[in-house]
Amino acid sequence: MSRLLRKPEHEQLSNGVVVVHDHTKEATPLEYVGFKVIDLSPGGTHEEELGKVECCIVALTGRIDVTDGTETFENIGARDSVFEQRPTDSVYVSNDRSFKVEAVTKARVALCYSPSDNQLPTKLIKAADNDVEHRGKDNNKRRVHNILPDYDDSANSLLVVEVFTESGNWSSYPPHKHDEDNLPEESFLEESYYHEMNPPQGFVFQRVYTDDRSLDETMTVENGHVVLVPKGYHPVGVPDGYTSYYLNVMAGPKRKWKFHNDPDHEWIVERD
Numbered sequence: 094m095s096r097l098l099r100k101p102e103h104e105q106l107s108n109g110v111v112v113v114h115d116h117t118k119e120a121t122p123l124e125y126v127g128f129k130v131i132d133l134s135p136g137g138t139h140e141e142e143l144g145k146v147e148c149c150i151v152a153l154t155g156r157i158d159v160t161d162g163t164e165t166f167e168n169i170g171a172r173d174s175v176f177e178q179r180p181t182d183s184v185y186v187s188n189d190r191s192f193k194v195e196a197v198t199k200a201r202v203a204l205c206y207s208p209s210d211n212q213l214p215t216k217l218i219k220a221a222d223n224d225v226e227h228r229g230k231d232n233n234k235r236r237v238h239n240i241l242p243d244y245d246d247s248a249n250s251l252l253v254v255e256v257f258t259e260s261g262n263w264s265s266y267p268p269h270k271h272d273e274d275n276l277p278e279e280s281f282l283e284e285s286y287y288h289e290m291n292p293p294q295g296f297v298f299q300r301v302y303t304d305d306r307s308l309d310e311t312m313t314v315e316n317g318h319v320v321l322v323p324k325g326y327h328p329v330g331v332p333d334g335y336t337s338y339y340l341n342v343m344a345g346p347k348r349k350w351k352f353h354n355d356p357d358h359e360w361i362v363e364r365d
């Protein structure tokens with residue numbers, strides 16, 4: 094299996110808390126992006142001391158309470174399935190703080206991390222504050238929920254976005270990359286993809302490749318899989334009959350999303 098494709102693990106962490114993904118350790122090819130998914134039963138709690146990382150807590154599904162010890166946000170979360178295709182609530186917590194998540198209902202929570210040493214205020218990012226975009230045309234149509242975009246200064250490094258791609262469509266397409274720290278032309282941002290499909294037996298294809306093809310992996314991605322993108326182009330193709338959801342976390346040395354399309358496929362955006 095590709096070292097970029099990570100399957101769900103379902104490791105019981107404590108009573109009422111199951112770790113579905115943990116890509117925060119040395120075995121990850123990413124330096125700037127850390128990512129976890131946890132499942133909580135009602136009443137289940139998960140606490141962390143952050144140290145020198147910032148965290149965006151995304152209530153993927155279900156309702157949760159989140160506290161940083163000073164501020165508490167109760168009963169946040171806005172959907173029972175990501176495929177309700179409406180934005181959800183998230184909480185940003187800065188480095189050198191702690192947080193506790195407690196499930197009000199059965200919940201799936203994404204924890205998105207990046208190194209940080211400049212403390213910022215804890216912030217509730219309400220579902221209603223997500224900037225919703227409809228991108229693309231022809232067979233490249235997708236719906237985007239911007240949770241932490243680069244034009245919002247609430248975080249030091251983290252960029253977080255949800256993308257829904259319609260059946261038979263492509264996203265992150267035409268293929269683009271952001272792996273050179275060369276602003277204003279391009280930024281260096283690593284990226285993680287947490288994928289779900291509707292109906293859940295679906296699959297999508299994701300290719301991660303560089304110009305010289307020293308990295309060139311095409312992965313069959315199933316419901317709940319994570320794809321890690323240390324560099325390169327990273328398009329996603331969705332077969333007919335299935336809707337794709339993914340949550341992207343991006344981070345790098347500068348908090349700017351400036352991508353560069355693969356010149357071989359640039360003509361696709363230039364069509365009428």
Ligand SMILES: O=C(O)C[C@@H](O)[C@H](O)C(=O)CO
Pocket residue numbers: 228235237254256264265266271284327341352
């Ligand atoms: O298809 C989209 O518009 C979403 C992607 O841009 C995705 O967020 C990404 O690849 C970011 O680099």
